[in-house]
Amino acid sequence: MNPINIYESFHNILDKSLVAEGLAPLLLRLYLAPVMIQSGWTKYTSFSDIVDWFGNDDYGLGLPVPALMAFLAVAAELVGGVLILIGLATRWASIPLMVTMLVAAFTVHWPYGWAAIADASSWLSNGTLFLNEAVMSAPEKLSMAKNILQEHGNYNWLTSSGKFVVLNNGIEFAATYFIMLFSLFFTGGGKFTSIDYFLAKKFIPKA
Secondary structure (H helix, E strand, C coil), X not given: CCHHHHHHHHHHHHHHHHHHCCHHHXXXXXXXXXXXXXXXXXXXXXXXXXXXXXXXXXXXXXXXXXXXXXXXXXXXXXXXXXXXXXXXXXXXHHHHXXXXXXXXXXXXXXXXXXXXXXXXXXXXXXXXXXXXXXXXXXXXXXXXXXHHHHHHCCHXXXXXXXXXXXECCCCHHHHHHHHHHHHHHHHCCCCCCCHHHHHHHHHCCCC
16 A cells, blocks of 8 residues: 555544544643633732832842733733633733743743752753752752651651652743743634634634
8 A cells, every 4th residue: 555545544534633623722721721810819919019029129020110010910810811711812812921921931930940849850950051059959958858857747747748849940830831822822712612713703704
């Protein structure tokens, strides 16, 4: 059998799965929306502290017009998160959220490298490109903390919900969310799984 024919046969089989292509953006939306909404709600409920942190040069980000920046961040995450959840104006909503993720990555997380959790065994932390001394010292800190807790605390109870880790606060999560939002910007909310799809089908016949 001709290899081209074999390829076309398998390709045609794969194409039949496109009837469910809306599931991929749906899953991205269902993953992202709660994260964005929770982040926006946290900022909203502690708005004055967020404004102070955004504007302070000593212990904060030193951003200009911090009240406006905080308001835009809250609006992007709360409103954008809800829109992404229901699949309405998905591509538009993804834009301010991508900007928010970039601002977070470069103003908050960039100095700490890539990893969100300090893992000295990861090549993302111990290589020349991603070398992070704070991450490399994490095992020693964890060992000391473990010894203290075993001696002076109920270690088994304290770790019953999961083991202790050292937070590194790198760009990992912000970058991941940006990539997911970037994908939604091009795919939209998804075929059969978003309000956008049915609005486009009704009002934009070519869609």
